[in-house]
Amino acid sequence: MSDELKELKEKLFSARKNGWDRISAEDAAGIDGYCEDYKRFLDAGKTERLCAKEIVALAEQAGYVPYERGMALKTGDKVYVCNRGKGVMLAHLGRRPLDAGAQIAAAHIDSPRLDLKPNPLYEDGELAYFKTHYYGGIRKYQWPTIPLELHGVVALKDGTSVAVNIGGDDGDPRLVITDLLPHLGAEQGRKPLAEAIPAENLNLLLGSRPVAGEGSDRVKLAIMQLLHDKYGILEDDFTSAELEAVPAVKACDIGLDRSLIGSYGHDDRVCGYAALRALLDLEETPEKTAVCVLADKEEIGSDGVTGMQSAAFDTFMEDLCDAQEVPLRVCFEKSFCLSADVTAAFDPNFAEAYEKRNAAFLNYGIGLCKYTGARGKSGASDADAETVAYVRRVFDEAGVIWQIAELGKVDLGGGGTVAMYMANRNITTLDAGVPVLSMHAPFETVSKLDCYETYLGMKAVYRSVF
Structure with a gap:
């Protein structure tokens, strides 16, 4: 191959490669520390109630306080609401008022x-x-x-x-x-x-x-x-x-190289923990208010008072907006939400179920999903091109390793997330999350690198301005 042709290919073709070929020794140490904490979180939160209890404990350790309606709020305040012991919503009040919108990460903490x-x-x-x-x-x-x-x-x-x-x-x-x-x-x-x-x-x-x-x-x-x-x-x-x-299993390392984590409940606590930890680890007050939503009932359609379709989230956000005399609808239309849910990782043992060019691979980072849904995109929010471009830019500027993928072959089925319920509120939304092997099984497997890159991606979104 001529140097000229090689240069042209490098310029025009996608250059995605295995994340382990892209990270430094310092990054590797960060991955290990983060994943040890994540395994402890999994073992403490086997159900949505136990998970919510652990989330509240971690939030309070990080300086978050229970929100009470009518309490005065100011820039930098950290508040949370626990919804009936089965879901948690947290906010770190930003420098800009809520009429500039919020940066939201939404995941679920219930599992099959x-x-x-x-x-x-x-x-x-x-x-x-x-x-x-x-x-x-x-x-x-x-x-x-x-x-x-x-x-x-x-x-x-x-x-x-x-x-x-x-x-x-x-x-x-x-x-x-x-x-x-x-x-x-x-x-x-x-x-x-x-x-x-x-x-x-x-x-x-x-x-x-x-x-x-x-x-x-x-x-x-x-x-x-x-x-x-x-x-x-x-x-x-x-x-x-x-x-x-x-x-009755504990989270553990998988593989002789310890590069994977096996556990019950990766879907969707792997993204829920990333969204939570990224919020708790913000070193400075964000430009826009950063919100983390950890909901219940996603696995059965997000219905019910603790699901994403309930008014609980609207009520929480409206209370925050009322403290600044901002209409909720104005906040929502200027907000961005990363719907943080897992996607299917390519499994060579079942290669016939995947369209390989558009599959997510282990160790290639957080997986963006422009749409989920089933077959003809039924039940998907289907993010527009501008939204995907915004997230690409945020991730690239923050050095986050990412990929874009679909769940599997079109005619084989599909799946849903909370994305469409956020989008129905007039919140610009895109799905993104960790690729998972054996999704919905009693014991699922994820890549440590992908877990960490998802955490970094969440943090980059909280810090950015949509």
């Missing part, structure tokens, strides 16, 4: 899981079980035969709530969903993956030891007695309980 049914406890074959109802898009065959733990609250009639933790502490017993042995599984094996494990078979095994005496349901009674002794609850209290079964 198994919820207990309202009447969950039963006995069959002298074994005790909990019935479950899966939450979000799971592949049911992935959940049997792995250790599970149970977290949540039981709300009693007197108005008090009892926190439940079964399996989350060292030395605790774990729960499990059983599966059919291969010797008897020929018929099951002939079924499609989606049908081999019916939802009604996702029952948590609780125990087998009956109470002494005669009569029926003695194992169920023994389990209920254990729960009553520890938590003071009765069987009827399950009707006002919110209990979630999640994988």
